[in-house]
Amino acid sequence: MKIFVGTDIIEIDRIKDAVSNEKFINKIYTTKEISYCESTRNMKFQHYGARFAGKEATFKAISAFLTTPEKFAWKNIEITNKEDGKPQVEIINYEDEGLKNVNLEISLSHVKDYAVAYVTAYKE
Ligand SMILES: CC(C)(COP(=O)(O)OP(=O)(O)OC[C@H]1O[C@@H](n2cnc3c(N)ncnc32)[C@H](O)[C@@H]1OP(=O)(O)O)[C@@H](O)C(=O)NCCC(=O)NCCS
Numbered sequence: 752m753k754i755f756v757g758t759d760i761i762e763i764d765r766i767k768d769a770v771s772n773e774k775f776i777n778k779i780y781t782t783k784e785i786s787y788c789e790s791t792r793n794m795k796f797q798h799y800g801a802r803f804a805g806k807e808a809t810f811k812a813i814s815a816f817l818t819t820p821e822k823f824a825w826k827n828i829e830i831t832n833k834e835d836g837k838p839q840v841e842i843i844n845y846e847d848e849g850l851k852n853v854n855l856e857i858s859l860s861h862v863k864d865y866a867v868a869y870v871t872a873y874k875e
Contacts, residue, residue, distance in 0.1 A: 754873040757811025759804040763864050766800040779803065779825045781843070787832060800866035801838075801859040805830045809840050809855065812872035818849040830857065840870065 769775045776785060780802065788798040806828045814820055827845040832838050840857040842850055856871045 752873060752875055753815075754871065755812045755815050757808040757813075757870045757872070758868065759807035759811070760865055760867045761800045761804045761807075763796050763800045763861070763866060766803055766866075767796045770796065770799050779806070781826055781829045783829060783831055794861070797861035797863075797866055801861050801868060802830050804866050804868035805838070805840060805857055805859055805870065808868040808870040809857065809872075812855070812870040813842070813850065813853065816847075816849040816853050816872065816874065818847055823847075830859075 780788070780799070784802050788795055788802065791798065806825055809828045809830075810823070817823060823845060827842055828840060829843045830838055830840050838857050838859050840855045842853075842855075853872055853874045858869045860867050
């Protein structure tokens with residue numbers, strides 16, 4: 752089995768500035784992600800930050816599998832939540848032979864000033 756990991760940390764203040772720009776939001780986040788982040792007033796920037804860190808961490812974890820990384824975009828990674836709140840990450844609208852049968856697991860955490868993400872990518 753091949754296993755790779757990726758991790759990332761981000762300052763919430765940085766994401767707060769960035770998400771005030773609609774162009775940034777639409778370049779980075781999918782419609783489902785925006786809808787989740789906008790659904791809570793208090794934690795909005797932590798949710799955006801966690802998903803940004805989650806995308807960076809995912810890219811780090813899958814980069815060794817990618818055969819055409821230059822074609823990969825932020826919105827090819829989508830992070831959603833199951834009913835119990837557990838996050839899940841999927842690669843969407845992107846075909847790459849190297850990603851066939853790759854499984855992903857993600858974990859997110861945030862406090863007032865920081866968000867972190869950890870991703871594992873594995874393939875039999
Ligand atoms: C769900 C829980 C783990 C979240 O932890 P927290 O310290 O409150 O918050 P964190 O900032 O670390 O994590 C928040 C993230 O946890 C993730 N999360 C939520 N529910 C989850 C679940 N059921 N499983 C895994 N991850 C979950 C989400 O990604 C969330 O961020 P998001 O809403 O932006 O997607 C916590 O509220 C909980 O229920 N803990 C149970 C503790 C317990 O039972 N302990 C006894 C045994 S150790």
